[in-house]
Amino acid sequence: MSSEPVNVNDFKELARSALPKMYYDFYAGGAEDEHTLRENIRAFHSITIRPRVLVDVSQIDMSTTILGHRISAPILVAPTSAHMLAFHEGELATARAAAAAQTIMVLSYSSTRSIEEVASSCDAVRFFQLYVFKRRDITALIVQRAERCGYKAIVVTVDTPWLGRREADMKNKMVAYPKKNLEGLMSVEINSEPGVQLRTFAKATVDASLSWKDIEWLRSITSLPILLKGILTREDATKAVEAGVDGILVSNHGGRQLDFTPPTILVLEEVVQAVKGKVPVLLDGGVRRGTDIFKALALGAQAVLTGRAVLFGLSAKGEEGARTVLEMLKNELETTMALSGCPSIRDITRNHVRTQYDKLQAML
Ligand SMILES: Cc1cc2nc3c(=O)[nH]c(=O)nc-3n(C[C@H](O)[C@H](O)[C@H](O)COP(=O)(O)O)c2cc1C
């Protein structure tokens, strides 16, 4: 690309040129036919915006709070693994980019920089993402480390009892990357072929028996708020609220787990209605534009998280790239709010969007 990137898709192309194919495919790819991966993005395109005019938009305020923490805009950094494959400073650079954008980064348990290193990289509010391991003692230890290092919430990923089949990784014979947080705690040696090492590792370590009763156990090991990541149905949203969690993240893991799960933006409203405002509902999956963020907020999300957009920025231009991506998304959201007649986040309502379902209803 000869000109400077002006949007996330431009950064995706830069990332494609900057990275070895194996790493690019690991970041960009999804499970099996990648139907959900594509639909996450396409579904945003099926929703139109109903702008209101003659509203005073001379001042736009995108700031909001998540679990009591003020952020500059409702865009968080989703937990993604292995940032050192993108840039030598890895998650340290991402953490600084998130801090510069005055937002929250959720650090992946499978980061290539440790919980402690990221905590001391810069001053910011951060959350920690957790997989529950068969070794519950090690799980508890990791949570304690995150708590001690000042992380403000635990985001428990519940859509990964097994790792999804990522066929690009199989074809590329993707190699395992270091799991910094597990060093000295458990063996990360994997006796399997490149291409399936991550799946083999997940099968050996992640507790596939995890179930609703274990939320109580999670509660017993931390005083931090607990969010569940990977909820896609009203049934599970209701159970999550009953189990006493502090927040829900509507997510299909960016289309990397079960293919043919619905695009997150299309099930957001179902979850929001089931939750009845009892806990915050967040969304990730396919967010590439400020208009996507606006649509998610209109359908009831308190904020969105973005995974690949930040990875593309980091791969293309390191810390500056990750920061630029976050700033671009903020700028696009700001423009969308101004052009839709919404000077603040609370002015964005259900009436500001029209879904395919709304169109069908109107025809009845
Ligand atoms: C390369 C990559 C690694 C990821 N690693 C994790 C992880 O370690 N833990 C987790 O809960 N989700 C992980 N995810 C899923 C993200 O948290 C998020 O759900 C997804 O990226 C959102 O979709 P998007 O990439 O379209 O924004 C990963 C996603 C990608 C692309």
Ligand SMILES: CCCCCCC(=O)C(=O)O
């Ligand atoms: C122990 C499970 C490995 C998880 C790998 C990171 C991840 O979630 C991903 O999508 O990749």
